[in-house]
Amino acid sequence: MAELLRTHPLQAWAGAFERLPDTVRLTAEPYVAMVDVRLSAVGAEASAALGLDLPTAANTWVPTDDGRAVWLGPDEWLLTSTTEAPEELEARVRAAVLPLGGSAADVSAQRIGLRLTGARVRDVLATGCSIDLHPRVFGRGRSAQTTLGQAGVVLLSLSDGGDDHVVLVRSSFAGYLADWLLDAALEFTPTTARQE
Amino acid sequence: MQLIPCPWCGPREEAEFSYGGQAHVPYPDSPAELSDEEWAHYVFFRANPKGRFAERWNHGAGCRRWFNAIRDTATYRFERVYRLDDPKPGVTELARSREEGTAP
Ligand SMILES: [Zn+2]
Numbered sequence: 001m002a003e004l005l006r007t008h009p010l011q012a013w014a015g016a017f018e019r020l021p022d023t024v025r026l027t028a029e030p031y032v033a034m035v036d037v038r039l040s041a042v043g044a045e046a047s048a049a050l051g052l053d054l055p056t057a058a059n060t061w062v063p064t065d066d067g068r069a070v071w072l073g074p075d076e077w078l079l080t081s082t083t084e085a086p087e088e089l090e091a092r093v094r095a096a097v098l099p100l101g102g103s104a105a106d107v108s109a110q111r112i113g114l115r116l117t118g119a120r121v122r123d124v125l126a127t128g129c130s131i132d133l134h135p136r137v138f139g140r141g142r143s144a145q146t147t148l149g150q151a152g153v154v155l156l157s158l159s160d161g162g163d164d165h166v167v168l169v170r171s172s173f174a175g176y177l178a179d180w181l182l183d184a185a186l187e188f189t190p191t192t193a194r195q196e
Numbered sequence: 197m198q199l200i201p202c203p204w205c206g207p208r209e210e211a212e213f214s215y216g217g218q219a220h221v222p223y224p225d226s227p228a229e230l231s232d233e234e235w236a237h238y239v240f241f242r243a244n245p246k247g248r249f250a251e252r253w254n255h256g257a258g259c260r261r262w263f264n265a266i267r268d269t270a271t272y273r274f275e276r277v278y279r280l281d282d283p284k285p286g287v288t289e290l291a292r293s294r295e296e297g298t299a300p
Binding site: 131 | 197205257
């Protein structure tokens with residue numbers, strides 16, 4: 001029987017990403033465990049059970065001990081962890097929110113992360129996204145669920161300079177989005193740095 | 197593309213939303229007692245005004261929440277968006293927010 005190896009959906013794009021200039025840098029983020037949390041009442045009880053304060057402001061994210069907590073809706077969050085296995089994270093979060101009437105579902109396989117860094121990534125994103133990305137509005141801690149090109153994404157801002165973002169995209173859309181980003185980046189890539 | 201102000205996410209492209217028809221259509225108190233005609237009226241009959249219309253919208257590509265909006269069907273202008281648990285804004289309230297320029 002053939003051995004099934006786990007490969008990253010963007011493995012084939014690594015070479016193209018490497019040829020990009022520092023002003024528009026794309027990096028596929030390693031796999032992380034992700035859990036979708038539904039919880040209607042957020043308060044001290046939930047914070048104590050989870051060991052973190054879920055962000056209640058719309059379109060924000062907060063760093064946690066080993067990951068991020070992203071607002072997805074008034075009663076929905078995405079929790080990520082770089083150290084826990086998906087089933088560990090799911091079991092821990094479920095045990096914490098179940099007594100409060102909430103639920104947790106492992107969605108680790110749903111999305112992958114793409115890190116966008118550099119002085120021009122904001123311009124690249126702006127070519128396919130209608131939200132205001134200026135750091136005054138979209139600084140560190142802001143997030144948005146929106147469409148980038150034709151793909152639905154979760155966009156996270158990691159810096160107050162507007163030069164560091166993470167795009168969470170469905171794995172099956174990752175190839176499309178990578179192609180789209182490379183094409184959009186072309187405009188902001190000096191010709192000398194482009195080698196075929 | 198027109199931007200629609202989601203009550204949670206703020207202004208987003210119209211393509212991120214889907215339309216849910218007339219808002220504030222009450223579910224019948226005792227559906228089992230309705231005649232076929234009354235039931236048909238509840239299921240199929242909707243207002244079709246020219247002008248302000250209270251509608252349901254869903255922000256499918258964003259927060260995936262339903263909300264209500266007052267939209268002018270002649271101009272496509274969104275005069276007000278509000279959450280499902282907010283009351284339907286009255287005519288005077290809408291007129292005031294238009295004068296003060298606080299309409300979205
Ligand atoms: Zn929304």
